[in-house]
Amino acid sequence: MPVRALLYTSAVKTDKATVCRIAAVLLLAAAAGGCASSQGTHRVWPKDEQGVIGRPAPPVSPPVPQPVLPGVAGEEALPEYPRTADEVSSAAVTALMRQARAALDSGKPDQAAATLERALRIEPRNYFVWSMLGQVYLAQSNYSQAASVADKSNALARGNVYVELENWRTIAAARRASGDAAGAEMAQARVADLERWLYAPSAP
């Protein structure tokens, strides 16, 4: 029946053996300093948090960049795109993104993904959330999904170059890791272009 075929299968599961064995495997993994812990610890967030854009801004770039548009329109100012998720997200989604960021940073990408999915249910078109989800898939070594989800974020980003930059970084890394050298190079070129446009020293 088509339905059965339709519902394949996206479970991330380690083993086809018995449930107990799976649980044991998970426990072992956790004991070995691995990822999934069963009890979510309640986190207290630092008071002065930085924005929860997918990744901290590249350290190489100067703190106050003067963005310029690519190519022909070099003189024109860049449209005012939101740079961090906080600017466009509700308090609930912002809180979930912080939680996800913390989980990702502490080596729990599964938790981070589950939390980001909660955020997406509230704001399905929040491209910051999709962008971070791409990074989570990258951390899980799920390269095809990392790239797909970054594509999805780009499709929703309405030209927001800050997010597109993050997404192209994710795509480049995903392609590199999955052995697509040519594709990675193309994505990396996109990254370089975007970085140049965004962070080039301002024209005299």
Added chain:
Amino acid sequence: MSRRRRRSLSIGLFSALVVALSVGLFAFSAYLIGLDRQIRARFAGARWALPAQVYAAPLELYAGLDLSATELVHELGRLGYREDPRLSGTGTYLGSRGRVDVHVRPFHFWDGFQPEHRLAVRFDSAGVSAIERLDTGAQADIVRLDPMLIGSIYPQHGEDRVLVKLGEVPPLLPDGLIAVEDRHFYEHFGVSPRAISRAMLANLRAGRVVQGGSTITQQLIKNFFLSSRQTWGRKINEAFMALLLERQYGKDEILEAYLNEVHLGQDGSRAVHGFGLGAQFYFNKPLSELQPQEIALMVGLIRGPSYYNPRRHPERAKQRRDLVLGVFRDEGLIDEAAYARAVAAPLGIDGGGVGGVERYPAFVELVKRQLRGQYREEDLTDEGLRIFTTLDPRAQEALERNIVESLPEIERARKMEAGVLEAAGVITSVDGGEVLALVGGRDVRYSGFNRALDSARPIGSLVKPFVYLTALERPGEFDLVTMLPDEPVELRMPHGQLWAPRNYDKAFHGPQPLYRAIAQSLNLPTVHVGLQVGAEHVLHTLRRAGYTGEAQPLPSLFLGAVGIAPLEVAQMYATLAGGGFQAPLSAIREVQTKDGAPLSRYPIQVKQTLPDGPVYLVDWALRQVVLQGTGRGVYASLPRGAAVAGKTGTTDDYRDSWFAGFSADRVAVVWVGRDDNQPTGLSGSSGALPIWSRVMRDLGVQGIEPIEPGSIERVSVDPVSGLRADEGCSGAIEVPFMRGWGPRTWAPCANGPGNPLRWLREIFG
């Protein structure tokens, strides 16, 4: 001589006796050892097969959520929360106009344990405005309520249960149980000679069995091993086993086993075992929240779950309950005031009719199918897995209600035999591939034939967007204003017969712009386009959208002569709604072990399977369907400003009535027809569409705000000529084109530069 003989005789007798005794003792020991082994195996090993528990998605509360105080109270009611001004225990709330206080139950979510806590949820006209934690006074950004238990996956022999621990049940339950069933439970050694002789006396006096002398231990043994067949042999077995069980295990272990084993009712083929499931089945809430009268009712049920069935024999059940309450009071377990309150209380049985745990059989069936790809049957029925699903109870309720209410309306209005129509429906999320609601037939509690999954009826005009999408992927050949012929066509089919498709109104309308051919669902232009792009390519588009069937690439495909289940139709339309990104539909989010450890996740997966530009064009046309085409009827229910997109589907002789479409956040598909495949006289617009639009209305439809991909440009077009228009053209419309492929030539009406007609118009106005 005689003395010696006598002596040898007595020696012989003695030896024989010794031998007989030894043999007897040996046999008896073997018998006891056998019994003992059975008991250990049953009791100490995997004591119970624990069916997987299936949960709906939890309700997330946050400022900005579109939910009124009344709706929240409704949700809490569905979760079995009761009103209590003091919020004295978990599962209670206090509602007022602008504020609802809730004492939230603790719950093991997939990503961690959430302890019980108390909340104040405030509302304004837009919905939830703020959430405060009453225990700390802090504001909360987002909070989850415990999810509703919607079903379980129990084995073929039908034993279903929810395990409880003695330390976690309300003390009144074990105390009351002992008072009613076995007053000397903590003193006897498994059997109670006193109770047996008393029972025998009572039975002799009455001349029939009016009293059983069984201890709780004996009853447990009976429940564990034995059928209801009562013979002397079984009685003796039972007594010895009870003695052995008492020797092996403590009283509390035995009592806990009893609480989980005892048979409390029957729900079709499913046997309700234990007080944990009993509380869910009869009262739709956890055991820990039961009131004295509810505990009394279940304790009373032990004597005869079907005889005292509170759903079937409420009077009898109430008498029995009140009798048990009397015992509670006489034993000092409840005081006089509590007794008076309890006796005055109604039975309080959950109104689900069939029981709280089997509400959504069609959806749970989908969950089972998805799980069976990954888990063995025993894992599902025995391991107590906790399955967290995507079911949105609000969406499910809206879909069920509108199907259940609309079909009789249609039948009455069209003078059909009552009950002849059937229906199925699916609601999914737009971007994440989550199945939010599923109805498999108008009898929504029936777990049989599931039309949403298993009935593959021809989709008719629902196929057209995919025919035109195939065309719009060729920007040089087709755009939304390409003029298409609406002329008769005859096709030679593989078996040699001629096929001459017609429009639904059997008329010809002259050349039509492509978007209007979609909006008006014209058959002949669609066939012309399909022939031009080729059935192979249309089939390929269907597959990229999510079709998995085995249709042949024949021209009949262009008009939807292909059977597809509603769920798969939802998948295909979700790909259109998601801008060409396909997210495989899933009914499950996560699976947890019975101890709350995460086991597996079903993460969101997306993949761009259709190009964004052409999908954008088709979606634009699908919005024209509801603005000016066959889908106009949706605005009988929806607010005029809500942008939605959709398509009607009608098959030959009106056998199938479909509507598929989407808002900003929901995809919904509705099918109406007859199981015997006879004509209903219903088109897509008259059968499925009203149900679809009422569901969307009840879900608080959010209008689509399309995101224009970079591959699209907008051009003002004169609809008459299909050429570029400007302010000189009345009735010009703005139409999206693939970038670089919009019309460059000015329409005759345009004032555009170089238009030769311009000066003429200036002269004559």
